[in-house]
Amino acid sequence: MNSIDQPLPALATSAISGPWGMGCGSEGSLGVRQQRCPGFENHEAWGSRCRVAQARIKVGPAPCANSFTLVEAGLRRYTITPHFKRGRFVTEDKDGPAPTGSVNTKVSSWIVPYEAPMMVARQTFIAAGLQHFGPNFTQGTTIIPSQVGYVRAGKSVGGESFAYCTAALSGMPGTWKTYITQMTDFEKAQTPAIQLLQPLNVVDNNYTDYPDWEAQDAVAHANGYGIVDGFGSQGLSLKDKLLPPPTNHCASDWCAMFSAYNRGNPLELQQIANSDPSDTTCGGPPNYANCNPNGDSGNLNDWLPFATQQGVNILELYAVDAELAFDPCFCVLNSSNCGSSPNGSCTHGSYTALNGLDTTQQVNFFQSVGLGYQTHCNPQETSQTQTNAIGNCSYRDTINKEHGYQ
Numbered sequence: 001m002n003s004i005d006q007p008l009p010a011l012a013t014s015a016i017s018g019p020w021g022m023g024c025g026s027e028g029s030l031g032v033r034q035q036r037c038p039g040f041e042n043h044e045a046w047g048s049r050c051r052v053a054q055a056r057i058k059v060g061p062a063p064c065a066n067s068f069t070l071v072e073a074g075l076r077r078y079t080i081t082p083h084f085k086r087g088r089f090v091t092e093d094k095d096g097p098a099p100t101g102s103v104n105t106k107v108s109s110w111i112v113p114y115e116a117p118m119m120v121a122r123q124t125f126i127a128a129g130l131q132h133f134g135p136n137f138t139q140g141t142t143i144i145p146s147q148v149g150y151v152r153a154g155k156s157v158g159g160e161s162f163a164y165c166t167a168a169l170s171g172m173p174g175t176w177k178t179y180i181t182q183m184t185d186f187e188k189a190q191t192p193a194i195q196l197l198q199p200l201n202v203v204d205n206n207y208t209d210y211p212d213w214e215a216q217d218a219v220a221h222a223n224g225y226g227i228v229d230g231f232g233s234q235g236l237s238l239k240d241k242l243l244p245p246p247t248n249h250c251a252s253d254w255c256a257m258f259s260a261y262n263r264g265n266p267l268e269l270q271q272i273a274n275s276d277p278s279d280t281t282c283g284g285p286p287n288y289a290n291c292n293p294n295g296d297s298g299n300l301n302d303w304l305p306f307a308t309q310q311g312v313n314i315l316e317l318y319a320v321d322a323e324l325a326f327d328p329c330f331c332v333l334n335s336s337n338c339g340s341s342p343n344g345s346c347t348h349g350s351y352t353a354l355n356g357l358d359t360t361q362q363v364n365f366f367q368s369v370g371l372g373y374q375t376h377c378n379p380q381e382t383s384q385t386q387t388n389a390i391g392n393c394s395y396r397d398t399i400n401k402e403h404g405y406q
Contacts, residue, residue, distance in 0.1 A: 112165075113156045114179035123186050126153045130192040150195040150230070150266065150314070155183050160234070163203045163210060173203060173210050180214065184221045184229070191224030197268055197314075198231045200252035207249035208256075215257040219265060230266025231257065232314065237272045237291035238298025239282045241306040250310075258311040269307055270316035274356045275300040275324075277369045277395070300325075301369070301398045308402045317399075320357065324370055325395035328384040331366035337385045369395040 111118055130153075131137060135146035155161040163176045187196055198218035200211040211233075218231040235251025249256065251272065258267050276296035283290035291298055300321060307315070323330050329338035357365070370391035371381045377393035 114175060114182075119179065119182065122155070123183070126183075126187060127190055129153065130187070130190050130194060134192055134194040136193070146194065148194070150197050150268075151192075152197040152199060152268075153183075153187065154199060155180055160199045160201055161214065162201050166204055173213075176203075176210070177213055177217075181217055184217055188221045188223070193224050195227060195266060196221070196223050196229045197266055198229055200231055200233045200254055200257065202252050207253045211252040211254075212257060215253075215261055219261045219263065228263060228265040230268055230314065231261070232266070232268030232270070232312075234270040234316070235272045236269040236297065236303060236307060237282065238279070238303045238306075239288040239291040241303055242282055242285075242288060255310050262311045266314050267311050268314035268316065269312045271297040271300075271303075271318055271321070273297045274318055275303075275321050276361075277301065277365055301394055304398055304402050321395070322399075324365055325399050326371070328371045328381065328386065328389070330370055331362050331389075332386075333363075333388050334386045367391050369393075371396060 113119065113122065130151060133146075133148050133151060137144045137147075152159045156164065161176075161180055163173065184198065198214060198221075200214050203210040215231050218229040221229045223229070233250070233252040233254040236254075237251065240248070240250040240255065243250075254269065261267075272291060273293055273296050275298065276290075277299050279290055279296055279298045280302060281290075282288035282298050283295075290296055297303060304315070332338040367390050371377065371384045371389060371393055372391040373384050373387050373389045374380050376390050377384075377396075381393055381396070
């Protein structure tokens, strides 16, 4: 038997097939990876991973099937039987010479979403999700009403359609564009009763080609009622407002796309990170480096009005910022009014620990834009009973105004 540490020859194409079963390991082998064994019998198994130069074997628990057949460019066939030996995954070569090559890791290897096995698996998942979360889903004899307002099904990672491994995967951007249209065609063919949204994504710092095409593709599709698909970006920040033309395309060019395709369809934005009411510059030009997923999105009082001016009609607001705007106990200043937390600790309130904010930020933000006591806000916030809360309620007022409540 040959250890998996031995490399395989480079493959022009590869196919791995075999029966699938339940209760198997979560990692595959031979240049592939799959998260869960779907439980289908005699199904084409697993998609090959993003390869730089050659196919790889993935170290991990035993795969679902007892054996697999690997075909190299239609010329050479290996039947690979996985075994465990001293806690490691080894293979037995039956029909050809010993495999050669090196081992890939999770970090250096990615699935290829547009290859048929992965695309079919994703389509199966999306179809089930659209049926389950749409209106009038039946569970036994119980009819369950619509559970969500819309569905944004990502085509590569999470709710996104990022095009990654562009240096290694051929056909960018054409192959990815073709794949996205195949997926949106599939969604439309399900005649879903729920609103669909599509993401916008930048590829290799090109802010117009791929995201502009994604927006065009989105509005060319609709759900079962003929309601056009919406689209949007999960990268909203103050940088979108501050970066001057002609370099300003906003995150994934959402500003221009909202202007081009504002047809009553949903135009969605999600902030790139928690807001910071003290950050009014995103760190300043030329890079505006503060506004990134690991930083902040800037002052909400600045970027939210800008977003609504550009036509956004769906805002995915981070829970931390919603609580900062509307929770009188976001920061505990007086334990007699907000539970049993020690005075001034700001460690109990909306959350015991706020994602991305330390206690100093919590109290400073709260005392700046949070719900202040009585005359600190206009109109006064009647829910605030902490007499030493001095926030000006500006986050509350901005969100209410931009949402149309005042």
